[in-house]
Amino acid sequence: MRAQRLSHPATDVVDLFASVFALQAQDVPAARLAARARGVRSLDGPLVRTWAMRGTLHLLHEDDLWVVNLLGPTFIAAGRRRREQLGLTDELCERALPALREVLTEPVVRAELVRRLAEVGIALDPKSQAPAHLLAFAAHSGVLSRGLDDTYRLLRIECEPRGVDELWRRYRRAYGPATRDDFAAWSGLPKRQLGDLPEVADEPAEPTGAVRMLGHFDTYLLGYRDRSAVLSPEHAPLVQTGGGVLTPHVLVDGRVVAVWRRDRGQFAVRSFGERPDIADEVADLGRFLHVDARLTWV
Numbered sequence: 001m002r003a004q005r006l007s008h009p010a011t012d013v014v015d016l017f018a019s020v021f022a023l024q025a026q027d028v029p030a031a032r033l034a035a036r037a038r039g040v041r042s043l044d045g046p047l048v049r050t051w052a053m054r055g056t057l058h059l060l061h062e063d064d065l066w067v068v069n070l071l072g073p074t075f076i077a078a079g080r081r082r083r084e085q086l087g088l089t090d091e092l093c094e095r096a097l098p099a100l101r102e103v104l105t106e107p108v109v110r111a112e113l114v115r116r117l118a119e120v121g122i123a124l125d126p127k128s129q130a131p132a133h134l135l136a137f138a139a140h141s142g143v144l145s146r147g148l149d150d151t152y153r154l155l156r157i158e159c160e161p162r163g164v165d166e167l168w169r170r171y172r173r174a175y176g177p178a179t180r181d182d183f184a185a186w187s188g189l190p191k192r193q194l195g196d197l198p199e200v201a202d203e204p205a206e207p208t209g210a211v212r213m214l215g216h217f218d219t220y221l222l223g224y225r226d227r228s229a230v231l232s233p234e235h236a237p238l239v240q241t242g243g244g245v246l247t248p249h250v251l252v253d254g255r256v257v258a259v260w261r262r263d264r265g266q267f268a269v270r271s272f273g274e275r276p277d278i279a280d281e282v283a284d285l286g287r288f289l290h291v292d293a294r295l296t297w298v
Contacts, residue, residue, distance in 0.1 A: 001254045003176055004220055007210035009039020013047060016040050017061040021170045024217045025049050026057040028148050033215035036288050050145035051136055054188035065157045067167060072140035074189060086130040093137050096122050100138050107151035168197045175223035176202035185225035207253040213260060213281045215248045231256045235272045252276050265291035268298045
């Protein structure tokens with residue numbers, strides 16, 4: 001919890017992302033909840049939403065966009081077969097990159113971007129998965145990103161290149177203690193590409209009694225292949241419901257002790273054992289969401 005700024009809240013987005021490196025961001029409201037749990041009420045700042053670890057959308061500080069160039073080739077290679085099935089040949093994808101730089105004169109939604117591409121000779125079936133896979137290819141190539149408003153815009157990566165060793169160090173700062181297998185699962189890199197990773201010392205921490213309510217897709221559990229240290233295998237099916245979805249859950253001193261759901265201002269919590277004291281967290285979550293929060297146990 002200390003490494004993830006859940007027991008020692010960050011002061012702003014720069015402080016937060018210096019510690020956690022990235023937040024999962026395929027769901028923007030969930031990313032906002034993740035920031036709130038770490039002490040940050042707003043995602044305004046030098047952040048970029050683009051495809052990174054595991055080929056999924058993340059929020060990154062603009063100085064950490066080097067990770068796109070580091071990981072992009074892995075996910076471009078992994079997606080090649082599916083692109084070919086959709087008619088996205090290597091030749092078409094390469095032609096699409098300068099075309100995107102030409103037509104992305106302003107942030108636009110996907111439908112408008114597909115229309116503009118058609119005007120310059122890159123025709124895609126808007127009802128198919130082809131647009132999504134082409135835009136992911138472009139993102140992994142460092143050409144575009146996706147804003148918090150779901151518009152696409154050109155991406156400029158101006159930071160110096162860095163390697164796997166640096167990503168490992170940043171990962172351990174955000175998730176340590178953790179293993180090589182955890183790092184491979186979090187990053188999406190094949191183990192054969194990891195090489196000999198340097199030793200990294202973990203910052204010691206003592207329990208503080210910190211309680212946090214985390215939402216869908218929170219990055220806390222997504223940092224580990226083996227989650228048994230923080231989530232009992234007995235209760236894992238209540239949290240890991242399949243398809244990469246994580247049910248909103250409650251942490252006490254790092255361990256998952258309950259799951260929760262929200263219906264407007266009502267927060268229904270199912271505890272795995274003794275009920276945790278979450279009244280303050282529920283009240284803060286209600287203030288953040290601008291609702292009159294009410295706690296019920298189920």
